Amino acid sequence: MLRRKKFLFAILAIIPTFVIFGWVRMFPIIETLRLSMYDWNLLSKNKTFVGFSNFSQLFRDDQFLDALTNTAIIAFGAMAVTIPVSMALAGVIYHRTRSRFAGFYETAVFIPHVVSLVPAAMAWKWIFDAKLGPLNAIIMSLGGEAQAWLFDPVLSVICIILLVSWQTLGYAVLIYLVGFRNLPKSVYEAARLDGASGIQSFLFMSVPLLKPITLYVSVVTLISGFNVYAQAYVLASDTQGAPGRLVRVLVLDMLENSFQNFRVGYAAAEAVILLSIVLVLTAVQFSLLRQKGGN
Amino acid sequence: MPSHKRYGPLGKTVTLSAGLMLAGSISAQAQDIVVWGGFPELTDYYERVAEGMSDDYPDLNVIVEPIGLRDHEKRVALALSSGLDDATVLELIGSTANRYIVNDLLPPAPSGVADFVNDGENFEPFFRDTATVDGSVYGVPLFRGQGALFYNTDMLAEAGLDGPPTTMEEYDDYAAKLTQRDEGGTPTVSGWSLRLSGGGAGIAEKFWINMHQHGGSVLEQVGDKYRAGYANEAGLAALRQYVNAVSGDKTVSIDMPADAAAFQRGQTAMFIRESWVIGDTEKKAPDLNYDTALLPRGSIALPVNLYVSGGSDKAQEAAWAFAIEANKPEHLIWMLDNVGWLPNRVGVDYSGVIEAKPQFSAFVDLPEDYELFTLPSIEPINEILTRFAAKLTEAFADPSLAGDDEAIMAILESSAEETNAILDRAGILAE
Numbered sequence: 001m002l003r004r005k006k007f008l009f010a011i012l013a014i015i016p017t018f019v020i021f022g023w024v025r026m027f028p029i030i031e032t033l034r035l036s037m038y039d040w041n042l043l044s045k046n047k048t049f050v051g052f053s054n055f056s057q058l059f060r061d062d063q064f065l066d067a068l069t070n071t072a073i074i075a076f077g078a079m080a081v082t083i084p085v086s087m088a089l090a091g092v093i094y095h096r097t098r099s100r101f102a103g104f105y106e107t108a109v110f111i112p113h114v115v116s117l118v119p120a121a122m123a124w125k126w127i128f129d130a131k132l133g134p135l136n137a138i139i140m141s142l143g144g145e146a147q148a149w150l151f152d153p154v155l156s157v158i159c160i161i162l163l164v165s166w167q168t169l170g171y172a173v174l175i176y177l178v179g180f181r182n183l184p185k186s187v188y189e190a191a192r193l194d195g196a197s198g199i200q201s202f203l204f205m206s207v208p209l210l211k212p213i214t215l216y217v218s219v220v221t222l223i224s225g226f227n228v229y230a231q232a233y234v235l236a237s238d239t240q241g242a243p244g245r246l247v248r249v250l251v252l253d254m255l256e257n258s259f260q261n262f263r264v265g266y267a268a269a270e271a272v273i274l275l276s277i278v279l280v281l282t283a284v285q286f287s288l289l290r291q292k293g294g295n
Numbered sequence: 296m297p298s299h300k301r302y303g304p305l306g307k308t309v310t311l312s313a314g315l316m317l318a319g320s321i322s323a324q325a326q327d328i329v330v331w332g333g334f335p336e337l338t339d340y341y342e343r344v345a346e347g348m349s350d351d352y353p354d355l356n357v358i359v360e361p362i363g364l365r366d367h368e369k370r371v372a373l374a375l376s377s378g379l380d381d382a383t384v385l386e387l388i389g390s391t392a393n394r395y396i397v398n399d400l401l402p403p404a405p406s407g408v409a410d411f412v413n414d415g416e417n418f419e420p421f422f423r424d425t426a427t428v429d430g431s432v433y434g435v436p437l438f439r440g441q442g443a444l445f446y447n448t449d450m451l452a453e454a455g456l457d458g459p460p461t462t463m464e465e466y467d468d469y470a471a472k473l474t475q476r477d478e479g480g481t482p483t484v485s486g487w488s489l490r491l492s493g494g495g496a497g498i499a500e501k502f503w504i505n506m507h508q509h510g511g512s513v514l515e516q517v518g519d520k521y522r523a524g525y526a527n528e529a530g531l532a533a534l535r536q537y538v539n540a541v542s543g544d545k546t547v548s549i550d551m552p553a554d555a556a557a558f559q560r561g562q563t564a565m566f567i568r569e570s571w572v573i574g575d576t577e578k579k580a581p582d583l584n585y586d587t588a589l590l591p592r593g594s595i596a597l598p599v600n601l602y603v604s605g606g607s608d609k610a611q612e613a614a615w616a617f618a619i620e621a622n623k624p625e626h627l628i629w630m631l632d633n634v635g636w637l638p639n640r641v642g643v644d645y646s647g648v649i650e651a652k653p654q655f656s657a658f659v660d661l662p663e664d665y666e667l668f669t670l671p672s673i674e675p676i677n678e679i680l681t682r683f684a685a686k687l688t689e690a691f692a693d694p695s696l697a698g699d700d701e702a703i704m705a706i707l708e709s710s711a712e713e714t715n716a717i718l719d720r721a722g723i724l725a726e
Contacts, residue, residue, distance in 0.1 A: 041674065042376050043398035063685060130550040148550040151492060151692070236494050245549075245688070246494030259369040261678040262394065 029275070035268035042264045054269035064270065067253040070157060070232075072277075074249065075225030077161035082168050082221045083214060089169070090176030091202055106177070113170035121234035124163050125150070125244070128235070150235055150244030157247055163231045168224055172217045179213035180206070215289040219282050226278055227251055250274050325354045328606070328614045331374075332359070332386040333367030334599075336571060340630045344621045348613075355613055365495060375400040375604060382606025382614040386437070389425030389598050393672035396428045401602050403431045408615050412436065417622070422639040425598040425669070434600030435618040438636040440569040441667070442504050442594040443587045443657040450484075450564040459565075459588035463508050466565075467536065470546040473564035485547035488563035489537060491691045492549055496680035498687055500595065500670075504567060506533035507668060508591045513683065514671055514714075517725035521671060521718055523711035525683075530707045531700060534690060542697040549692050559583060570658045574635025577652075587657035593666030598639060631655070675721045679714050686710040 036054055040047040058064045093105045112120065127135050128149035136146040149155050183206065191201050207214075229251035236246040246252075250270060257267035330341050338361050345357035358381075362370070371385055375395050385392075385401075395401045404412065409432035412423055418436050426434035446459050454472045470486030477483050490501040503513045511529025514521045524530075540546050547553075547563075555572045557563040559580035567590065576583055601618040603611055620626070627638035632648045637658055649655045661667075670676055690696060690706050718724040 041394075041398075042372060043394060043400055045398075063682065131552060151550045153692075236492075245492050245692075246685075248494075248685070255369070256681065259372045260365070260681070262372070262674065263678070 032268045032271050032275075035265050036272045038265040038268075040264045041262040042258065043262065047265070050265065054266050055273070057266065058269055058273065063248060064253060067248040067250045068273075070247050071226055071228060071250040071274075073157055074160050074164060074228050074247075075222050077157075078164040078168060078225040078228075079218055079221045081161060081165040082172050083218055085165070086169050086172035086217065087176050087207070087210065087214070090173045090180055091206060093173065094177055094180040095198070106174070109173045110170035112166050113168070115167075117167070117230045118234055120167065121163060121231050124159070124166075125235050128159050128244075153245065156235070156245045159235060160228065160231050160247055160249075163235070164225055164228055168221050172221065175217055176210065176213055179210045183209050211289055215285060219285055222281055222285070223278055226274060229255070325356050326352065326610055326613050327356045327358060327381055328610055328617060329381045329383045330357060330359045330361075330386070330617070331367065331371065331383055332361040333364035334386070334571075334636070335361040335363070336575070336634050337361060337386075337630070337636070340626065340634055341621070343629060344617060344623075344626050347623065347626060348617060348620050352613055352616065357617065371395075379605025382610030383604055384614050384617050385602045385604060386599055387434070387602055388670070389434070389600055390670045390672040390676060392434060392600065392602055393428060394674050395602075396433050401433055401604055402611075403433050404435065404603075405612070405615060408432065408435060408619060411619055411622075416642050417640055419639075419641060421596075421667070422598050426600045434602045435615075435622060436598060436600050436639040437618075437621060438599050438630065438638050440571075440595070440597040440599070441637055441658055442567050442569055442590060444565060444567055444590060445558055445572055445585055445587055445654075446565045447558070447561065447563075448584045448586050450561075454564075459586070460591075461588075462591050463505075463532070463536065467539070467544065467546075469565065470540060471544050474544075474546040480545075482545060482548055482551065484561065485551050485553075485557070485563040486565065487540065487546060488551070488553045488557055488566040489540060489547055489691075490553065491537070491541065491547070492688055494681075494684070496677055496684060498684035499680035501567070502533060502537070502683075502687055504590070504595050505536065506530060507593060507595070507666070509533050509536075510592070512668070514679070515725070516671065520723045520725035521673060522725040523714035523718075526704065526707040526711035531704055534687070534703050534707060535700065537687075537691050538693075538696045538703060539698075541691055542694040558585070570637050570655060571635040573652055573654050574633055577635075585654070587654045589657050589661070589665065593668065596667040596669055598669065599636075673718075673721065673723055675717045679717050682713055682717070683710055686713075 035047075037049060037051055038047040039050045039054070089109060093102065093109070096102055096105065099105075127133050130136060130146060130148045130151065133149070135149065140146055147155055149159050187205060187209075188201055191205060196204070228249050232247045232249045232252055236244045251274075254267045254270045254274075257263045257270065330345075332338075332341065338359055341357070341359045341361075345355070345359070348355055348357070361367070367386075368391060371387065371391075374383075387395075392401060403409070411417060412426055412432045412435055422436040422439070423432075426432055426436050444459055450473055451457075451459070451469075454469075456469060456472060460466045460469045466487060473484075473486035474482050475484035489505075490498050492498075499513065506513065506525060506529055509529040509532040511527060511533065512524045515524035525533075541549060551557070552560065552562045554566065555568060555575055558566055558568075558572070559576055561583070573587075576585070601621060603614040603618065605611075606614065622638075622640050624640075624643040627640055627643050628645060628648060630636055631638055631645055632652075637655075638645070645655075645659070649659060686706060686709070690703070696702050696706075715724055
């Protein structure tokens with residue numbers, strides 16, 4: 001009887017959480033899936049069922065394909081930059097834990113993660129500015145040639161990768177630091193007795209032992225990379241000065257299709273594709289790292 | 296000895312609650328209306344209009360919330376499709392408002408407001424029509440965006456140029472003579488600043504203005520339908536001119552500072568823009584010597600109207616009164632003088648402002664054959680312009696197009712196909 005009461009209490013206690021989760025998380029996803037099958041202009045009361053027509057149109061749409069390619073490059077690029085850099089930074093900070101500046105190092109690395117995105121992107125826009133930016137000033141003072149960072153098709157994508165990486169780095173370092181603190185000290189002591197250098201210990205012990213952390217960081221970085229929007233928007237926008245080259249990304253394309261072109265079903269189909277990509281990539285990452293971890 | 300009564304915690308709570316209730320009842324009597332605009336430079340103007348209503352509406356609280364135009368358009372789309380709580384005055388370009396009106400998301404204006412708009416002594420038919428759908432008035436005309444050439448008089452004098460260019464061929468010649476370069480030949484001051492990068496419909500809109508001078512139009516109307524009108528000689532001439540400026544004569548580069556900011560800093564000699572630049576320059580570069588000139592053939596004119604949505608009947612009445620108050624001569628003269636947007640109301644004496652700021656003459660003293668055009672009120676207009684703009688930005692930055700008319704025409708034809716496909720999907724493609 002008591003057991004049943006406890007069970008009932010547990011169910012009652014968890015119901016509000018499930019309701020909230022269902023309402024704010026599951027309902028929008030289901031509604032987006034439904035809308036992707038309709039032709040709807042946001043304003044009309046009529047929604048016309050079009051089946052998979054929105055999806056077939058998307059794969060013939062140059063702008064969508066361009067956005068998909070750019071987003072994938074940015075997401076994988078940010079992941080490729082963030083993981084090794086954050087792991088190395090976390091390693092350095094961890095080995096300087098006893099330094100009185102340890103707290104400062106951690107805070108300094110974490111600050112970009114909590115800084116508001118738009119002002120941060122504005123600051124980077126100035127850094128990348130072709131004529132007035134400090135980046136080109138440094139390059140030129142070293143004898144190099146000034147680059148049109150925000151206007152060149154390749155460099156403008158690299159700028160966004162750098163900006164996304166700069167923002168995700170702090171969080172990744174924090175997670176890696178937790179990982180470093182949980183690594184068994186005895187293994188490192190044994191390695192030191194066997195004559196392993198610090199770099200060897202890092203490469204052959206820390207890196208493999210931190211695989212679960214790497215899995216988590218790579219999933220989080222990849223997902224945030226696929227959701228890139230404000231960075232591309234701010235770096236390209238300027239109504240009265242020198243707007244940069246607009247790097248079309250998926251979220252930007254979705255917003256434009258929804259609220260400027262009034263093609264909500266079409267934008268929902270884009271969202272479904274983005275969701276599928278993120279789910280598939282996450283599953284692949286989990287399976288790869290689990291396999292390697294098992295081996 | 297006077298006795299002091301001490302109130303315990305309960306007494307304090309009761310007193311505080313009573314105070315809050317009183318404050319609540321006072322604020323409940325006040326009438327709130329919200330003004331949403333896409334031109335932040337008009338904030339002071341709207342606040343001034345609100346002050347002007349204080350005698351007739353002493354309890355009216357006007358909340359002015361302007362943001363950038365593109366974001367404003369997004370919030371209006373979201374708000375109107377989901378419903379507005381407060382009575383809201385919406386500042387919208389006529390072609391944008393049309394899609395909300397045909398979907399019954401904007402109410403028609405009350406009869407008194409409609410009479411004001413329909414009065415020929417207040418507005419010319421062009422502006423009345425942009426606020427009217429199927430014979431019903433939905434908005435109150437306010438101001439318009441209209442282009443003219445801005446040129447730096449000192450730079451023209453230094454280059455030995457007497458007066459502004461009057462043909463598109465002269466624009467090229469002037470740009471070549473006005474461009475300043477470093478030792479390596481790289482332009483440091485552009486001769487003619489063009490909109491070459493960024494995103495959105497603005498690039499195609501600016502291209503349309505230039506193409507109009509060559510005798511073309513991005514969209515051609517046939518009856519009540521449309522088709523792409525730029526894969527032709529006029530389109531070729533306009534795109535060739537852009538490509539030649541960037542990659543041929545190199546009078547401008549993609550990464551150069553551009554637009555009003557560049558003009559005010561002396562980083563460009565000429566550019567085409569709306570009249571707000573006059574007000575903006577007065578604030579940011581008061582010592583700049585410049586003038587304006589008519590464009591060779593005509594200009595775009597984008598009328599902006601005030602619409603009302605949401606709130607109680609009483610609040611809506613106050614919101615419509617705000618739209619009428621905004622059109623009072625003293626406010627319109629203030630707007631022209633201090634902000635620079637061109638009011639649409641006729642019968643108001645703007646001569647004092649125009650005499651003090653002769654740069655306005657290129658916007659108001661128009662010859663009879665000067666052609667004004669506007670964006671068509673069709674649902675896919677933004678998508679057409681945005682997609683065309685994406686193609687244009689790629690073309691502007693492609694040096695291989697310089698001198699290759701065939702390749703330029705191929706880009707225009709491929710883009711025109713896309714435009715026609717969008718029109719076809721919307722069911723408004725002309726044969």
